[in-house]
Amino acid sequence: MPIFRRLRDLGVLGINARNARYILRENPRRLYPRVDDKLRTKVLCEAAGIPVPKLLAVARRHHEIPELLERTRSLDSFVVKPARGAMGNGILVIGSRRGHAYHRSGGRTLDLEAIRYHVAGIISGLYALGGHRDEAMVEERLSTHPALREIAVEGVPDVRVIVFRGVPVMAMVRLPTRASGGRANLHQGAIGAGIDLATGHTVRAVLRNQPVRTHADSGRPVVGVAIPAFDRVLEVATRAAGQTGLGYVGADVVVDAERGPLVLELNARPGLSIQVANGAGLLPRLRRVHELPTREMDLAERIALGRELSRSHPLRPAAQEEAAC
Ligand SMILES: Nc1ncnc2c1ncn2[C@@H]1O[C@H](COP(=O)(O)OP(=O)(O)O)[C@@H](O)[C@H]1O
Ligand SMILES: [Mg+2]
Missing domain, CATH: 3.30.1490 (Dna Ligase; domain 1)
Known part of the structure; x- marks a missing residue:
């Protein structure tokens, strides 16, 4: 099947649509400094009682x-x-x-x-x-939660959550590797593993856009991993996004070994490779959120909706996807 049809069938959001329909419309430019400056993000979160690194x-x-x-x-x-x-x-x-x-x-x-x-x-x-x-x-230097230590080499992993109009719609955990120099950035060579929002387990993983099942440095599985304190991860990500006034946010949360989930940073132009890590497109979920009166929903309802969307627009396990090619 031609690649563009396959991407369309998966509901993959492309860079132009992201910029035009989501970033430009949902994120007023004047609010960017709140997330583009990590010092300001810290103040914003702290004022709302959302934990951040000291x-x-x-x-x-x-x-x-x-x-x-x-x-x-x-x-x-x-x-x-x-x-x-x-x-x-x-x-x-x-x-x-x-x-x-x-x-x-x-x-x-x-x-x-x-x-x-x-x-x-x-x-x-x-x-x-x-x-x-x-x-x-x-x-302060955060430390990796013991549950993730064997699959986060030489650095602290973080969970990226896309929050659209107050609803967490997609997430991935980014796992540092020796090649990424301990940083959890995919551009640096970290592994991205998509998370089923309903269960909090990883379902698929990619390294430089190629599917992987184990961590190259430790040999440990990166698929089927339970993210510790995942309920709280979704809660702090969603609350932090809400503080920005932006409609489309990528929230980065670290599950610290002692302090639990903390907001590391927020992004007004989150990347699109979270879709590759999940083997699922953002569009069906974003469209569903568009149709609903999310402004009238409280935090718990919005998180429940996000989890429901993850179930109804399921991720594709790597094996199934390969079979479909
Ligand atoms: N306080 C910290 N303790 C431990 N590792 C950190 C800390 N801050 C950042 N890192 C590592 O560096 C990566 C990038 O940090 P981040 O603050 O998100 O900056 P950037 O905007 O460059 O992504 C994180 O994903 C994490 O792996
Ligand atoms: Mg970051």
Whole structure:
């Protein structure tokens, strides 16, 4: 079957329709700063009592770098990131420290001078969209929930949830690999595993758009995995999306080993490969939400609807899909 027909039959949302019908119509531009700046997202979530990783230090200008470094000197683990970064660029995850040697998760050892250089690069706009000046932030390093440890190599996985008009319509867990440098970004080579919203189990997984069943680094299955605290994941993702005022949001949630689900970041232009990870298109679910009076529904009803949509527009297990080709 020609690829475009197959995609259409699956109800796959393409980039043009996403931009025209969803991003432009549902997401007013003036609200973008709420999600494009991770510092603002943190404030927004905290004000609503939604858990986020703790902010430990910020440097907005070059002259503030010494103070930021002073603050990190006593920490054994932390993360440095650009407030306006994307796709995992510019993220430095320090997993442990011995004296003046900071160990980057899955990577080299750095000294304070190297961290200073990295922070200066962030402020100069090295990782920001359009190369504009940015702010460097240091936050607590989250740790992987034990249930996911064997399939998240050298980094913390996150769950991406697409929330449309207050309804969680699709989700995937992104599993870091050695190749992705411990970051859970698909562009960096992480595995994306689609989740059945009704059960909270992964049903299919892809690595660079190709189906996989096991994690390349650990050999452990990535399909049929139960996501820990999945009810709460859907709850914090949906509530956080609601705080933005945007109608179409990608919420990234980490299930921390100690603190449980936390909102890592929110996106106003979430990518489309979540459909590949799920083997299912977004369109049938989005259309269904369009037809319903979701504004009159409370949080529990909207989450129940999302789970129902996942059941009525089922995911295709990899085996079934291969048989259908
Ligand atoms: N506080 C943290 N603790 C541990 N890992 C983190 C932390 N922040 C980010 N990461 C890792 O880096 C990835 C990208 O971080 P994120 O904040 O989502 O930035 P981006 O906008 O670049 O995707 C996450 O998916 C996670 O794997
Ligand atoms: Mg992210």
